[in-house]
Amino acid sequence: MYPLLRSLLFLLDAETSHEVTMAALRLYGALPAFQPGLPPGTSRAAGEATRQVMGMSFAHPVGLAAGLDKDARAVEGLARLGFSFVEVGTVTPKPQPGNPRPRLFRVPEASALINRMGFNNLGMVEMSRRLEALRRRDRLGSTRVGINVGKNKDTPLDVASQDYTACMKTLYPYADYLTLNLSSPNTPGLRTLQSGDALAALLERIKDCQAKLATQHGRRVPVLLKVAPDLAGEDLEIIARQLVAFEIDGIIATNTTISRPGLQSHPLAGQAGGLSGSPLLPLALDVVGQLRQLLGPDVPVIGVGGIMNAEDGRAMLARGADLLQIYTGLIYRGPALVRALSRLPPEGGHAEKVSVDS
Ligand SMILES: Cc1cc2nc3c(=O)[nH]c(=O)nc-3n(C[C@H](O)[C@H](O)[C@H](O)COP(=O)(O)O)c2cc1C
Numbered sequence: 001m002y003p004l005l006r007s008l009l010f011l012l013d014a015e016t017s018h019e020v021t022m023a024a025l026r027l028y029g030a031l032p033a034f035q036p037g038l039p040p041g042t043s044r045a046a047g048e049a050t051r052q053v054m055g056m057s058f059a060h061p062v063g064l065a066a067g068l069d070k071d072a073r074a075v076e077g078l079a080r081l082g083f084s085f086v087e088v089g090t091v092t093p094k095p096q097p098g099n100p101r102p103r104l105f106r107v108p109e110a111s112a113l114i115n116r117m118g119f120n121n122l123g124m125v126e127m128s129r130r131l132e133a134l135r136r137r138d139r140l141g142s143t144r145v146g147i148n149v150g151k152n153k154d155t156p157l158d159v160a161s162q163d164y165t166a167c168m169k170t171l172y173p174y175a176d177y178l179t180l181n182l183s184s185p186n187t188p189g190l191r192t193l194q195s196g197d198a199l200a201a202l203l204e205r206i207k208d209c210q211a212k213l214a215t216q217h218g219r220r221v222p223v224l225l226k227v228a229p230d231l232a233g234e235d236l237e238i239i240a241r242q243l244v245a246f247e248i249d250g251i252i253a254t255n256t257t258i259s260r261p262g263l264q265s266h267p268l269a270g271q272a273g274g275l276s277g278s279p280l281l282p283l284a285l286d287v288v289g290q291l292r293q294l295l296g297p298d299v300p301v302i303g304v305g306g307i308m309n310a311e312d313g314r315a316m317l318a319r320g321a322d323l324l325q326i327y328t329g330l331i332y333r334g335p336a337l338v339r340a341l342s343r344l345p346p347e348g349g350h351a352e353k354v355s356v357d358s
Contacts, residue, residue, distance in 0.1 A: 090150040
């Protein structure tokens, strides 16, 4: 079924096909009676394993990566595809249009995408309005919602923390976890926030904000960092050290790459932006493996980048990821990929396996 749908969608340019898909997912989510958080046709028998990560239980390891549902348009439809968690965003304080089109390109020969969307989104207030409505409808079942936050393009880097904390304050009540996106290649200078003193200064403000919000709301929402796959070993060491020092709750590795592995002579290789999909997998596996070594067994790691089949997912869990996310794999393989990954056993990862009954 999906190969046929994909052939039709691929007749459209990549961004139009994205819009059509999101509209369809919105409708799908509005249909009555479904069991969100589990792929259709799957049932969770009593006693079957769930995963306990960041103090929360997840029905299975696979979630949706940020960027597909930037404005929380279709969370219920995505839950209905069976994701155990859906990360919405990147959202910024003010709405912004992103880069001019075209800004999303398919590279089907490599099961890859190149994008330079540039954080197009409707802003944090609209996002909070939608998530509030979503909460009132209460149709997400066990599906968790992560909110990925970023800075507006015109916010100077030295005050970037204000954008992150503004989003945290507005969106905190609706988040199961929050992700600080420091790694998009499409916002000029953003990735410099991953390094050294800039990172320490940012994390100090974020931790302070998180502590105040936890007191105010009587609930502690985990905060994670999302990092790039293009970091050198010493950069990763610094990030890992600061992650531990500031007691950040976890890390998502990785975002898209500015490199073009295996695609150097491809006509689209020269398009500016981040590459995702199959060519990214070796880089993402490497970063997840290094982070697990640096962080030890206890810090949650979400592995993302180029997971296109169960084998890739297994490899990511074996490198030490507790949970997985996909984006490009969903475009090329469809919802069957969610089902295949949802069946992966926890071994290899570091998530605590718990019984649903416990
Ligand atoms: C079109 C597109 C838009 C994206 N937008 C975001 C974003 O807004 N925030 C973010 O953190 N990651 C974004 N990503 C990165 C994905 O979340 C993911 O980290 C990356 O694509 C690697 O995973 P994949 O190979 O499974 O796609 C985007 C990716 C794509 C393809």
